[in-house]
Amino acid sequence: MTFFNSLREMFAMIELELRRLRHDRTEIYTRAVQPILWLTVYGTVMSHVRDIPTNGIPYIDYITPGVLLQSTIFVSVFYGLTIVWERETGILKRLLVAPASRYATVIGRAVASGVRAVVQALIIFPVAILLGVKFISNPTYIAAAFLMLFMISGGFAALSIFVASLMKTRERFMGIGQAMIMPLFFASNALYPIKLMPPILQSIAFFNPLTYAVDAVRGLMISGDVANIPADFLAVIVFDILIFAVASISFRKIIE
Amino acid sequence: MVLAIDVRQITKIYDGKIRALDGVDLEVNAADVFALLGPNGSGKTTLMRILTTQFRPTSGEAYSFGIDIIRNDAWVRKMIGYVPQETSVWTDISGFENLLIYSKIYGVPSSRRKKSISDALQIMGLEEMADGLVKKYSGGMVRRLEIACALLVKPKILFLDEPTIGLDPSARKAVWENLIFFKNEYGTTIFFNTHYMDEADLYSDHIAIIKRGKIVKSGTVNDLKHSLHSEVLLLDLKSHALDETALTDIRALDCVRDVVVSDSELRVFIDDADTALPKIMETLWRKGISIKKITTTRPTLDDVFLNYAGSITAVRKHSPQNAKGAPAWD
Numbered sequence: 052m053t054f055f056n057s058l059r060e061m062f063a064m065i066e067l068e069l070r071r072l073r074h075d076r077t078e079i080y081t082r083a084v085q086p087i088l089w090l091t092v093y094g095t096v097m098s099h100v101r102d103i104p105t106n107g108i109p110y111i112d113y114i115t116p117g118v119l120l121q122s123t124i125f126v127s128v129f130y131g132l133t134i135v136w137e138r139e140t141g142i143l144k145r146l147l148v149a150p151a152s153r154y155a156t157v158i159g160r161a162v163a164s165g166v167r168a169v170v171q172a173l174i175i176f177p178v179a180i181l182l183g184v185k186f187i188s189n190p191t192y193i194a195a196a197f198l199m200l201f202m203i204s205g206g207f208a209a210l211s212i213f214v215a216s217l218m219k220t221r222e223r224f225m226g227i228g229q230a231m232i233m234p235l236f237f238a239s240n241a242l243y244p245i246k247l248m249p250p251i252l253q254s255i256a257f258f259n260p261l262t263y264a265v266d267a268v269r270g271l272m273i274s275g276d277v278a279n280i281p282a283d284f285l286a287v288i289v290f291d292i293l294i295f296a297v298a299s300i301s302f303r304k305i306i307e
Numbered sequence: 308m309v310l311a312i313d314v315r316q317i318t319k320i321y322d323g324k325i326r327a328l329d330g331v332d333l334e335v336n337a338a339d340v341f342a343l344l345g346p347n348g349s350g351k352t353t354l355m356r357i358l359t360t361q362f363r364p365t366s367g368e369a370y371s372f373g374i375d376i377i378r379n380d381a382w383v384r385k386m387i388g389y390v391p392q393e394t395s396v397w398t399d400i401s402g403f404e405n406l407l408i409y410s411k412i413y414g415v416p417s418s419r420r421k422k423s424i425s426d427a428l429q430i431m432g433l434e435e436m437a438d439g440l441v442k443k444y445s446g447g448m449v450r451r452l453e454i455a456c457a458l459l460v461k462p463k464i465l466f467l468d469e470p471t472i473g474l475d476p477s478a479r480k481a482v483w484e485n486l487i488f489f490k491n492e493y494g495t496t497i498f499f500n501t502h503y504m505d506e507a508d509l510y511s512d513h514i515a516i517i518k519r520g521k522i523v524k525s526g527t528v529n530d531l532k533h534s535l536h537s538e539v540l541l542l543d544l545k546s547h548a549l550d551e552t553a554l555t556d557i558r559a560l561d562c563v564r565d566v567v568v569s570d571s572e573l574r575v576f577i578d579d580a581d582t583a584l585p586k587i588m589e590t591l592w593r594k595g596i597s598i599k600k601i602t603t604t605r606p607t608l609d610d611v612f613l614n615y616a617g618s619i620t621a622v623r624k625h626s627p628q629n630a631k632g633a634p635a636w637d
Binding site for chain 2: 056059060062063066067070071074075139140141142144145146147148149150151
């Protein structure tokens with residue numbers, strides 16, 4: 052019974068997110084600008100640098116999964132802002148008084164953010180095709196890549212909710228959010244292979260869940276090399292479970 | 308009869324030092340409208356948040372319809388509705404969508420969802436604006452929508468934290484008329500915090516005044532007003548000749564505390580005008596004194612509030628006896 056209640060609340064949260072998107076799509080479009088600039092400006096310039104070993108993949112194609120993920124992760128990492136805003140209004144108090152578990156609230160919100168991220172990626176995807184990025188034409192692979200996008204975005208949204216429950220105010224949260232996004236992106240294989248990094252950065256990249264997500268999405272969408280896919284998915288699942296648990300436990304702190 | 312809310316010796320200490328609640332005892336009857344009055348920072352919101360299971364008290368017990376609020380919080384959450392002081396609806400979706408999302412969160416079965424939502428909209432008078440975005444609503448409409456969200460499950464107790472703060476008088480009236488309509492329809496107990504005395508006076512059955520984490524006075528509105536012992540009867544007499552014996556007779560009455568005469572005006576200080584007036588009139592009648600006009604001055608709830616809750620600085624500096632909760636002019 053409780054399980055079904057929780058499931059129902061999770062779906063309600065996803066529905067909420069989709070309804071908000073439907074009323075105001077501007078955010079989705081404006082957020083698409085930055086990743087498109089990454090591909091068109093940064094990608095084009097850097098593709099002239101022949102020193103980055105991409106296994107023969109054109110550089111723009113190589114960074115497309117990273118840029119797709121970066122744009123969705125950005126949505127997730129700042130999802131906590133919504134929670135901070137809901138804390139300042141009375142919404143969180145009210146959700147905590149509703150007959151639903153806080154696990155369902157946290158997971159529901161995180162999953163909802165994952166859905167938002169997928170919508171975001173769906174906007175950038177056709178733009179990348181127009182830019183000449185060659186995707187693997189296997190629909191199962193592409194679907195699996197979007198599943199990975201969804202899973203990692205949900206995980207980072209949960210991380211963001213966890214940070215929000217500790218920081219509690221917009222200003223503090225913004226500081227942490229900004230500080231998180233840079234190392235996340237650069238200490239991963241989003242823009243260059245890990246073997247190019249200094250050893251310290253390599254070990255950070257090893258613990259960075261984004262590395263596994265990029266590896267999976269790149270394998271599924273661009274290179275077609277799927278040898279690491281099960282390991283990548285396993286890594287992200289472990290990350291999701293851990294962070295969902297941590298975020299759920301600390302969630303109640305946010306209203307205190 | 309089972310009490311809707313039964314609070315026993317609730318204490319809440321924040322961070323090991325700030326004593327927000329200090330041994331609160333409180334009883335609320337089922338189907339009552341109960342107002343908790345208190346100055347800012349007196350512990351009203353803390354008490355409400357404990358009663359709505361948002362956090363636990365440091366010590367003490369609380370029951371709702373016999374169910375332990377602290378230990379069986381999940382059970383209690385199923386039967387209460389709660390509207391916090393701050394905005395608690397999403398402003399970037401429509402009013403109807405807010406109700407839809409909340410009905411799913413509260414677990415209203417899909418077969419009854421449509422009916423619950425249209426009932427809630429109708430009770431709160433929001434049918435016409437249901438499809439508009441909430442950010443375009445006026446303050447009063449937002450508040451009515453928030454209450455509507457709480458009514459979806461037909462709660463046994465509805466908790467409202469400062470339900471009409473910041474609303475104009477007509478919006479306040481609309482909120483209350485809709486609330487009272489709902490209460491009469493479903494017999495819901497309403498527990499609200501406020502510092503609008505007129506609302507407590509008009510709409511509540513019982514009142515408690517909280518001050519610095521303690522309940523300093525509780526009872527019906529009339530009980531509280533009478534407790535000040537400060538009703539005044541102003542009798543305008545027809546003749547100037549008020550003989551001394553009449554005055555002595557009135558002074559001798561049990562219910563009379565003091566009498567002051569000036570010309571043809573008789574000022575009688577009493578506890579309760581309703582019971583004292585007939586006796587005084589009878590005394591005057593017997594002496595053959597006829598009355599031109601009678602004016603009764605009763606303390607307002609503002610007087611009650613100022614007397615018991617006082618202003619915190621004034622209490623400390625000027626009238627120490629007030630701190631014990633005794634009327635200043637006793």
